[in-house]
Amino acid sequence: MANELDDTNIKQPEAIQPIMEVQNISKRFPGVVALDDVSLQFFPGETHAIVGENGAGKSTLMKIMSGAYTPDSGAIYLSGEKVSFSHPQQAQMKGVSIIYQEFNLLPERTVAHNIFLARESSRLGTLDLRKMNKEAVDVLKELGVEKMISPTALVSSLSVAQQQLVEIAKAISFKAKVLIMDEPTAALTYTEVNMLDDLVGRLKQKGMSIIFISHRLKEVFDIAEKITVLKDGKLIKTVNTKDVTPSDVVFLMVGRALDHYFPPLGTADDFGEVVMKVKDASNQMLTGISFELRKGEVLGVAGLQGSGRTELAQSLFGVEPFKSGTMELHGKAIAIKSPSRAIKNKMGFVTEDRKAEGIAPRQPIRDNMLLTVRSIQFLFGLILKDGIRKSRKLVPMLGEQVDIRTDSFDRETQFLSGGNQQKVVLAKWLASDADVFIFDEPTRGIDVESKAGIHDMIRALTKKGTAVLMISSELPEIIGMSDRVLVMTDHRIAGELPARSTEAEIMLMATGHISENKAEATATVGKE
Amino acid sequence: MTTTTVSDNWFKRTTRSIHIPPVYIFLIIIFLVSGLLDQIYSDGQILSNPAIMLNIIVRSVALGIVAVGQTLVILGASIDLSVAFTISITAVMSSYIMQGDTAKVPIAIPAVFGIGLVIGLANGLIITKLKVNPFIATLGVSLIIKGIINGTFSNYTGSVPESFEFFGYGKLGSIPVSIIIMLLVFLAGWFVLARTKFGSHLYGVGGNSEVARLSGVRTDRVLIGAHIICSMTAVLSGLFLVSQMRSGAPWVGPNGLYDLNSIATAVIGGTALSGGKGGVWGTLAGVLIFGILDTTFNQLGVNPYLKMILRGAIIVLAVASYTLRSKKEAA
Numbered sequence: 001m002a003n004e005l006d007d008t009n010i011k012q013p014e015a016i017q018p019i020m021e022v023q024n025i026s027k028r029f030p031g032v033v034a035l036d037d038v039s040l041q042f043f044p045g046e047t048h049a050i051v052g053e054n055g056a057g058k059s060t061l062m063k064i065m066s067g068a069y070t071p072d073s074g075a076i077y078l079s080g081e082k083v084s085f086s087h088p089q090q091a092q093m094k095g096v097s098i099i100y101q102e103f104n105l106l107p108e109r110t111v112a113h114n115i116f117l118a119r120e121s122s123r124l125g126t127l128d129l130r131k132m133n134k135e136a137v138d139v140l141k142e143l144g145v146e147k148m149i150s151p152t153a154l155v156s157s158l159s160v161a162q163q164q165l166v167e168i169a170k171a172i173s174f175k176a177k178v179l180i181m182d183e184p185t186a187a188l189t190y191t192e193v194n195m196l197d198d199l200v201g202r203l204k205q206k207g208m209s210i211i212f213i214s215h216r217l218k219e220v221f222d223i224a225e226k227i228t229v230l231k232d233g234k235l236i237k238t239v240n241t242k243d244v245t246p247s248d249v250v251f252l253m254v255g256r257a258l259d260h261y262f263p264p265l266g267t268a269d270d271f272g273e274v275v276m277k278v279k280d281a282s283n284q285m286l287t288g289i290s291f292e293l294r295k296g297e298v299l300g301v302a303g304l305q306g307s308g309r310t311e312l313a314q315s316l317f318g319v320e321p322f323k324s325g326t327m328e329l330h331g332k333a334i335a336i337k338s339p340s341r342a343i344k345n346k347m348g349f350v351t352e353d354r355k356a357e358g359i360a361p362r363q364p365i366r367d368n369m370l371l372t373v374r375s376i377q378f379l380f381g382l383i384l385k386d387g388i389r390k391s392r393k394l395v396p397m398l399g400e401q402v403d404i405r406t407d408s409f410d411r412e413t414q415f416l417s418g419g420n421q422q423k424v425v426l427a428k429w430l431a432s433d434a435d436v437f438i439f440d441e442p443t444r445g446i447d448v449e450s451k452a453g454i455h456d457m458i459r460a461l462t463k464k465g466t467a468v469l470m471i472s473s474e475l476p477e478i479i480g481m482s483d484r485v486l487v488m489t490d491h492r493i494a495g496e497l498p499a500r501s502t503e504a505e506i507m508l509m510a511t512g513h514i515s516e517n518k519a520e521a522t523a524t525v526g527k528e
Numbered sequence: 529m530t531t532t533t534v535s536d537n538w539f540k541r542t543t544r545s546i547h548i549p550p551v552y553i554f555l556i557i558i559f560l561v562s563g564l565l566d567q568i569y570s571d572g573q574i575l576s577n578p579a580i581m582l583n584i585i586v587r588s589v590a591l592g593i594v595a596v597g598q599t600l601v602i603l604g605a606s607i608d609l610s611v612a613f614t615i616s617i618t619a620v621m622s623s624y625i626m627q628g629d630t631a632k633v634p635i636a637i638p639a640v641f642g643i644g645l646v647i648g649l650a651n652g653l654i655i656t657k658l659k660v661n662p663f664i665a666t667l668g669v670s671l672i673i674k675g676i677i678n679g680t681f682s683n684y685t686g687s688v689p690e691s692f693e694f695f696g697y698g699k700l701g702s703i704p705v706s707i708i709i710m711l712l713v714f715l716a717g718w719f720v721l722a723r724t725k726f727g728s729h730l731y732g733v734g735g736n737s738e739v740a741r742l743s744g745v746r747t748d749r750v751l752i753g754a755h756i757i758c759s760m761t762a763v764l765s766g767l768f769l770v771s772q773m774r775s776g777a778p779w780v781g782p783n784g785l786y787d788l789n790s791i792a793t794a795v796i797g798g799t800a801l802s803g804g805k806g807g808v809w810g811t812l813a814g815v816l817i818f819g820i821l822d823t824t825f826n827q828l829g830v831n832p833y834l835k836m837i838l839r840g841a842i843i844v845l846a847v848a849s850y851t852l853r854s855k856k857e858a859a
Binding site for chain 1: 722723724725726727728729731732735736738739740741742743744745804805
């Protein structure tokens, strides 16, 4: 692999001028200063992470560097030359490519069409598909993934990780010198993140400068050489990764040390009787699911992407009901055939995909919070006067309970930060009086401080006697929160682990490196 | 390295490149059921007489041509409700200008295409620059055209020369000219969508306008272009209708329900109303389904109101079957 690389491109970062530099950048939006006098340098062959809470200005900075926004003041230099971008295309042409947090591909088009969108090989406006596909293969080869992804495959037929690779391929196809990645790992699993790791190494060796935003500090420390912390639009500090610890960085981000990243686990006193009992349940997505969920506990569900974690939540909640097996709630056999049945039986489900399934972004916060209450109480869509009065009291109460920061509950939910949106989802379920909660990735893509808040809230729920099933792809979250851990693999439950199991133990089970017998043995140990 | 591409056989590759949609199965079923009903309850012409088949297609020409344009704008996540009155204004203006004189045909045709250009440009500009929702924008333009023609013409106006009727009634060998023109329009539509930069960009704009914009697609221009093409197809439909009717009347467009029917045929053909997915071949099947239904209902002497009910039910069933199908695939 090494001899494929152009040796002249490998340079020592410190010895030369920065590829890209921003000087005294400021950007204001109505009511907020998104960036305040930020100056930064990015060197070739270097991975530079930008961290900070939501609203710290990371995304705004990236958008300015990639031409999606123009700064109010300040200057951008590329290889020492002053530039100003009025359109993302100009930045791309000069070698600055960006991969956004949301997927930016066209699912119904082929890989080649996506990579070369707006730059199709053509003669007189007529496409040269053969050449386009060949060039797509060339780009995929640069990433070493040409065997995995066909240029003529529809993007919708690819896995999430493959789609991410197509995005990277598209970005580097602009002969990028600077590659900006906004939360590249948010949707990836453990192994896929490792692959991204290798890829970043490969691109670095070619002399590219990689800039990425991430909420996952572990990955920041694995991948980045430099870390820049932003807070409230200001640059706090740029540090060399090797000189600091994650808690140093968290301290810089929130301005205080997080003495407890996670609330303490439940104690024997908290745990009560079995609330939910599932036995040999199967459907088209899951096989032989059996587990028990007790009052007052957080049962973590870990597993790789595609292992059936999310499907488990959906099946339990009646989105894709189980077809065989039995399910008991509070000792009574029950079949949850639809979400409304689940809600009536006091189950709550905080979904993985907040934007698509959790909130109605254009509805006011108030209406979002009352959605579940209304769905079970007002069958004919008639909201009684009494209900309105009640809701007037209920909404501020819920708001206080989940600590939403907003000036008005009549504000459209889409204007809240990710962390606050998640709190609205939570409030919605608190309002429904649920006593069994399913959380699917409760803290995906939200900032450290809100994360801690949500963890506290989950634990507070269990202290009140609620049973919580928490699905997460973030192992520290699983370990920090769970009183027991179910590990899923291959659409079934591989086994159970006790509280405070290590990442290695969980990963071993999740990747199937543990025999059935041993898994069962561990499971019994966990119950004792 | 290209193992995956090689493993796709030619059939798969061809079907993918021209996008043969499942609606063709539906088309065959409709055809066979119609033929069977016709065999039992009527004279059995549909299955036995090829002239009937050609007749079905000729009856579909006006809808087919404008449906190609409609498919393009829908792929761009837009919609055009002004096509019916664009057809009307074309019909009355062309026959008004021609006044039965062959010498005036070369004046009339550029004139009506010019009108189409203005309408398409207006639609596109209102949608992209004034940011008016396409539904409302084209509805507004449609009402404006309606006002203009109803205020100016109240009945059949002028006439087309006999030479111009070649479009409506002429034949090349045994194939009607109009069918050939319609197929050429479909072929052109396919070529534009599958083989040009414009088409590729249109899928991008419809699939995700922001993605397309950030990739460097000039989304406004693409959408305006699609609207101009759409209005042009409406003009061509109008010319075909007037050549058949010999004289233009202001009600030809709305009476033929070309606005809603062109949308319905595109959607039955598998083009997503949300944009970015679909193509003209599905629309062709949708148009033929409409034609077969019409002819069958006529053959069987179905009550015109019942006809509407059946047609409505079939549209809903067809589209519902796709959504259910794609849901199953996703699970």
